[in-house]
Amino acid sequence: MAYRWKNTFTRADATPEAHFLNRRAFVGAIAAGVGLGMAGSRASAQDTLKPNDWDEITNYCNFYEFGTGKEDPPRYAKALTTSPWSIEVDGMVDRPGAYDVNDIMSEMTIEERIYRFRCVEAWSMIIPWNGFELADLLAMAGVQDGAKYVAFETLYRPEEMIGQRYPVLDWPYVEGLRLDEALHPLTIMATGIYGKPMPKQNGAPMRLVVPWKYGFKSIKSVVRITLTDKEPPTSWNRAGPQEYGFYSNVNPNVDHPRWSQATERVIGSGLFASRQPTLMFNGYQEEVASLYEGMDLAKHF
Amino acid sequence: MTGSTLGIVDRVNLFARRIPVWLVYGLVALPAPYLFYLAATGGLGVEPISALEHEYGELALKLLIAGLCITPLRRFLGVNLMKFRRAIGVMAFAYVFAHLGVWLFLDVQDWGRIWADIVKRPYITIGMVGFVLLVPLAVTSNNLSLRWLGPLWRKLHLLVFPAAILAGLHFVMLRKGVQIEPLLYLGTILALVGIRFRLRDGKIVRA
Ligand code: HEM
Numbered sequence: 001m002a003y004r005w006k007n008t009f010t011r012a013d014a015t016p017e018a019h020f021l022n023r024r025a026f027v028g029a030i031a032a033g034v035g036l037g038m039a040g041s042r043a044s045a046q047d048t049l050k051p052n053d054w055d056e057i058t059n060y061c062n063f064y065e066f067g068t069g070k071e072d073p074p075r076y077a078k079a080l081t082t083s084p085w086s087i088e089v090d091g092m093v094d095r096p097g098a099y100d101v102n103d104i105m106s107e108m109t110i111e112e113r114i115y116r117f118r119c120v121e122a123w124s125m126i127i128p129w130n131g132f133e134l135a136d137l138l139a140m141a142g143v144q145d146g147a148k149y150v151a152f153e154t155l156y157r158p159e160e161m162i163g164q165r166y167p168v169l170d171w172p173y174v175e176g177l178r179l180d181e182a183l184h185p186l187t188i189m190a191t192g193i194y195g196k197p198m199p200k201q202n203g204a205p206m207r208l209v210v211p212w213k214y215g216f217k218s219i220k221s222v223v224r225i226t227l228t229d230k231e232p233p234t235s236w237n238r239a240g241p242q243e244y245g246f247y248s249n250v251n252p253n254v255d256h257p258r259w260s261q262a263t264e265r266v267i268g269s270g271l272f273a274s275r276q277p278t279l280m281f282n283g284y285q286e287e288v289a290s291l292y293e294g295m296d297l298a299k300h301f
Numbered sequence: 302m303t304g305s306t307l308g309i310v311d312r313v314n315l316f317a318r319r320i321p322v323w324l325v326y327g328l329v330a331l332p333a334p335y336l337f338y339l340a341a342t343g344g345l346g347v348e349p350i351s352a353l354e355h356e357y358g359e360l361a362l363k364l365l366i367a368g369l370c371i372t373p374l375r376r377f378l379g380v381n382l383m384k385f386r387r388a389i390g391v392m393a394f395a396y397v398f399a400h401l402g403v404w405l406f407l408d409v410q411d412w413g414r415i416w417a418d419i420v421k422r423p424y425i426t427i428g429m430v431g432f433v434l435l436v437p438l439a440v441t442s443n444n445l446s447l448r449w450l451g452p453l454w455r456k457l458h459l460l461v462f463p464a465a466i467l468a469g470l471h472f473v474m475l476r477k478g479v480q481i482e483p484l485l486y487l488g489t490i491l492a493l494v495g496i497r498f499r500l501r502d503g504k505i506v507r508a
Binding site for chain 1: 410
C-alpha cells in the first residue's frame, strides 16, 4: 500500500546538508541582486515550503529520554545501541511476536514523505522523512476484528538513555492512536531523513510520524506496538491531563494553557522572523478532517 | 571561627573593597549584547528567539539570587559585598527587562495576543507580576530616592522577596514535566527568603 499519498512539497535539491545551505544562499543572492527584498529569509510564502536542513532537524530535538534541553539528544543519544533492534507486536493481532527491524525493512517499500512537523511548543519544521506506512506493518501482523486502538512504547534503557534517570515523565514513554488514524495513509513509521538512516536523536531506528498531530504523538525509538480495544494511556496526558489530550491534533483554534496555538515559529527563519499562522490539522485538513467528523475538537483536544 | 576562615573572609573583603562598582556593572552587562549577537548570527542554535529569551531569563534569575545572597553572606559569614548589592539588583532588573523585550518584540510580536497571554497563561501572569513588583525597586535604586523615602525605602524593597519567589515559580511552571533545575532555583530562593524572616508571637518578622 505504499505511495498512497503524494508529496505536496518538493525537494528541489537532491543533496542534503551543505549543498542545501548553498542553494538557499544562492537563491538569496539572486533575489537580493534583483532587489526583491526579503531575500534569503524563509519568511516568504514560497520559501516556507522548502524542507529544513539536516543541521536544524538533527540539532533541535525534543527527546526527553536524553534530557530536556533541545541540544541534549544530539549530545547524548550517541550512547544508544540501535542494533539489534526488534519491535514487539502484540495484543489483538494474528501474528504476534518480536519483529526484527531489518526483517521489517526488507518487507517494506521505503518512500520519501516531506511533511510539516508542528511541536506543541509552537515551533515547526518541514522534514523529508523516509519510511513506510504504518498500515503495512500492521497488515504484516494481521489486525484482528475488534481492535480499535494502537498503543506504542519507546525503549526503556536508562543505562543508555540518561534522561530516563530523572522522573520528568513516567517512563517508558507511551503513545496511542485510534486504529483509523493508525491506518491512515499519512501515518508512517519513519526510518530515515534525507535518505540517511534515522539519527539517534530523532528516534532511531524507527519512529512514528503522524503529521497532523503535535510532535509528541510521533513516538520515537519504538519497541512495542499493541493492538487493543481500549484507548491506551499516553505519557503527556498522564503528566498533565488538562494540557494534553489523547487526540492532540494540531488546531489553531484550541489553545494549550501555555502556548497559543494560533501561530508558530518556523525553525531556521532566524531571530527577526515573524510567526506563521498555524494551519488546521497542520495543513492536512483535506486528508484527515473526515476522521473527526461530528467530534467536538475543543473537548477531544 | 578558625583563623583560616577569618583569613579567607578578610581577603575576600579586602579584594571586594578594591573592585570598583562600575566594573561590576560592566562585567554583568557584557553578556547581554554578546548573547544578542550570538542569537542573530546562529550562535544560539536554530531557534534563537526562545534561546535568547531563556538566556536572559536565566541570567535575571541568577542575578536575583545573587542579590538575595548579599545580606546573608555578611550576616552569617562576615563577607561584605554590600557595595555591589545595588549594581546586582539593577542588572537583575535590566535582564528581566531584556527578557520581557525579547518576549514582546521577537517572540509574541502580536500586540493583541500579548494581553491575552498575560491574562490567560498563568506562568506569564506570574512572571509579569514579578516584573511589575521589580519596577519600583529599579526606579528607586538611587541615592536620591533613598534619601527621600527614608525608612519607607527599606519597606518598599521588601518587594524583592515576593518578586524572587514569583520568578522562581514562573520558571518551575514553564518547564514541561517534573524537572529538577527549576525546582533547585525555586528551592534556593525559598531558602534565601526563609532565613530573612522569623516567626515571633505568630507574626512574621524580619530576622
Ligand atoms: C521576574 C522576572 C522574570 C524572571 C527572573 C524570569 C526568568 C525566566 C527563566 C529563568 C526562564 C526559563 C529559562 C530556561 O528555560 O532556561 C524564563 C522563561 C520565559 N519567561 Fe521569564 N522571567 C521573568 C519574567 C517574565 C515576564 C515578565 C515574561 C513575559 C511577560 C516572561 C516570559 C517568559 C517566557 C515566554 C519564557 C519562555 C517559555 C518557554 O520556553 O516557552 N518572563 N523566564
